Amino acid sequence: MTVNALRKGTVRAGTNSMKPSPLALAFPLGVAAIVAACAGSDEPDSGDDVVCEAGKCDGLPFADQLKGREDPIAKWLRQLHDAKVIDDKGVYHGSKATKVAPEADPQFYGKLFDGLITIQGCSKTSLISYAISDDLITANSDQIYPRLISTVCSDNDQVSNAFVATLGDPQADINVDDLEMFAWDATAQKYVFYATKDIGDGNLEIEVEPARCTKCHVTPLDVDPIGMPRLPIMNELTKPWTHWNAGTGGVSESFNVPDSLTGMPTWEKYQASIGAASRLEKVIRDANALRVSPARSKALFRPAKLEEAMGLIRPLFCDEQLNYATELATGEMSVDAFVSGGTKNAFRAIQSTWPFAWFNNDTVSLPAAAVDKRLFMMPVRGVAEITFEAQLHAVLSPAHVLALRALDYKKAAFSDLRCNLWKTAMVAFAAKAPALTGRNRDAVKVVFEEIMKNGGMSTRNLATGKFVALDDANETSIAALKAAIAAGTVPTTCGAGGFCEVDANGFGALLQTYVDGLERDAILAERDRRVCKVHEEVQPAGAHTTHGMGIRIPNDPSFVRTDGLNPSGTSTLPASCN
Numbered sequence: 001m002t003v004n005a006l007r008k009g010t011v012r013a014g015t016n017s018m019k020p021s022p023l024a025l026a027f028p029l030g031v032a033a034i035v036a037a038c039a040g041s042d043e044p045d046s047g048d049d050v051v052c053e054a055g056k057c058d059g060l061p062f063a064d065q066l067k068g069r070e071d072p073i074a075k076w077l078r079q080l081h082d083a084k085v086i087d088d089k090g091v092y093h094g095s096k097a098t099k100v101a102p103e104a105d106p107q108f109y110g111k112l113f114d115g116l117i118t119i120q121g122c123s124k125t126s127l128i129s130y131a132i133s134d135d136l137i138t139a140n141s142d143q144i145y146p147r148l149i150s151t152v153c154s155d156n157d158q159v160s161n162a163f164v165a166t167l168g169d170p171q172a173d174i175n176v177d178d179l180e181m182f183a184w185d186a187t188a189q190k191y192v193f194y195a196t197k198d199i200g201d202g203n204l205e206i207e208v209e210p211a212r213c214t215k216c217h218v219t220p221l222d223v224d225p226i227g228m229p230r231l232p233i234m235n236e237l238t239k240p241w242t243h244w245n246a247g248t249g250g251v252s253e254s255f256n257v258p259d260s261l262t263g264m265p266t267w268e269k270y271q272a273s274i275g276a277a278s279r280l281e282k283v284i285r286d287a288n289a290l291r292v293s294p295a296r297s298k299a300l301f302r303p304a305k306l307e308e309a310m311g312l313i314r315p316l317f318c319d320e321q322l323n324y325a326t327e328l329a330t331g332e333m334s335v336d337a338f339v340s341g342g343t344k345n346a347f348r349a350i351q352s353t354w355p356f357a358w359f360n361n362d363t364v365s366l367p368a369a370a371v372d373k374r375l376f377m378m379p380v381r382g383v384a385e386i387t388f389e390a391q392l393h394a395v396l397s398p399a400h401v402l403a404l405r406a407l408d409y410k411k412a413a414f415s416d417l418r419c420n421l422w423k424t425a426m427v428a429f430a431a432k433a434p435a436l437t438g439r440n441r442d443a444v445k446v447v448f449e450e451i452m453k454n455g456g457m458s459t460r461n462l463a464t465g466k467f468v469a470l471d472d473a474n475e476t477s478i479a480a481l482k483a484a485i486a487a488g489t490v491p492t493t494c495g496a497g498g499f500c501e502v503d504a505n506g507f508g509a510l511l512q513t514y515v516d517g518l519e520r521d522a523i524l525a526e527r528d529r530r531v532c533k534v535h536e537e538v539q540p541a542g543a544h545t546t547h548g549m550g551i552r553i554p555n556d557p558s559f560v561r562t563d564g565l566n567p568s569g570t571s572t573l574p575a576s577c578n
Contacts, residue, residue, distance in 0.1 A: 054230075073183040080097075120152070129275065143170065151283060154283075181193070182194065229292055238323065243255055292388075294391075296388055306447070316448075325337050333364050341412070343402070381412065408470055411472070469510055528576065
């Protein structure tokens with residue numbers, strides 16, 4: 001689920017696509033989720049060690065749905081099933097839960113947190129909830145409504161073990177019966193997803209590995225998700241954590257709670273424990289850095305296999321997951337909006353210091369502007385792929401990484417040139433695969449060279465730390481670059497053609513020139529281009545094909561801005577978007 005993503009799926013008019021949930025986090029987790037690739041055969045094996053995969057658990061006895069799962073949510077649900085509170089069809093019976101702790105709390109929501117705390121041996125005061133308020137539940141920018149994303153064990157490193165998000169339809173009080181949740185299975189080394197649905201009379205239907213949760217937590221619909229784990233996501237990951245409660249002393253951008261919730265018992269009970277969005281940011285970063293990325297990198301040490309190698313290298317070429325940055329009133333904006341995330345890490349792998357302002361600062365200072373001229377919810381490269389990319393530094397040289405970041409470098413996110421190199425290679429390799437030996441860490445090097453070769457790009461001088469930089473990819477500049485590469489006439493100084501061969505220092509200088517020359521009209525246009533890419537409807541690729549046409553990024557966040565003048569919200573989705 002994305003923290004931002006924890007959104008209720010709604011059908012977009014005129015299409016068969018569905019908007020995902022916000023924990024697809026927004027769970028960004030912004031922890032904002034719908035359908036994705038399902039592993040395994042259509043029929044579950046009867047073997048004792050078989051674990052049903054996403055979309056394959058429905059119809060099995062509930063005990064079999066939980067079989068083999070060792071995450072804290074599964075352990076607690078198993079206890080309830082053993083106690084006959086949850087029946088064999090996966091229905092939680094509220095009337096049978098009166099003895100489930102805490103007995104004074106009749107809600108499944110409160111009992112769930114107590115159970116997760118008890119199973120993990122954490123403090124009873126370790127529950128922290130985070131609030132995000134937007135239009136993703138209602139699909140109506142005139143009805144802004146909050147939801148909660150909660151963690152337990154918030155005082156120790158088990159905090160990223162479980163996330164719980166509310167995403168039910170707004171009622172008089174906040175709805176805590178319709179939930180999305182996921183938890184870390186240390187044995188399987190992955191997050192396992194669950195959902196609940198209110199079916200009346202105090203009963204809830206429990207879903208294990210719902211297929212709809214996967215789509216938001218894997219790669220964009222038009223990119224084959226092969227080898228990609230499901231990710232915890234907080235779309236609005238950086239300050240000002242747009243749509244999130246920034247906490248005491250913080251300035252909450254576009255965060256509003258309707259007056260109708262004042263005095264409502266469930267909202268009042270849990271909003272009292274709401275934490276600052278900056279704290280959740282750390283939890284999400286840690287979940288990716290300490291859990292998902294190390295688990296994913298283990299595939300590097302398996303015997304070489306083309307599909308695995310392509311999945312491992314995909315985040316270098318394609319944006320697997322996005323975050324969204326918003327300009328502060330002071331004009332401060334995340335540097336990642338203009339210099340592709342991960343670029344600093346590659347430079348740092350060469351040497352620790354560089355003279356470039358973009359390298360030494362986390363933000364760029366833009367001239368102050370009116371609210372409607374500030375960059376709002378600008379898509380940037382996601383923290384999950386940047387974190388995993390660092391794992392590849394032990395396999396590929398910094399020059400390999402910079403050779404990708406330098407192509408179409410004025411598009412810090414959503415470069416068709418970079419991603420199409422990977423996509424077209426997937427098709428080409430199906431007909432004629434490169435010869436691979438050793439382990440996947442060896443295969444990744446071969447695959448990188450073959451992808452670039454297949455796309456007409458140069459890798460001839462990578463061994464000496466040199467690579468080709470192209471400022472803005474378009475049909476004309478790409479054709480000219482390919483011709484120059486083929487003829488061996490790539491210039492060493494960038495001129496009117498917009499491309500040249502550089503080393504890291506030369507590329508850093510090009511980036512600095514670009515950042516120094518930023519103009520508001522141009523960067524607003526680039527923001528709109530990226531937002532339209534997020535929102536674009538595309539045909540699915542690879543293992544996504546069973547899902548049908550849909551929005552490119554299923555956990556696309558809310559692009560509604562609210563302020564004191566218009567608390568009901570104004571959409572910033574460009575009119576030019578499809």
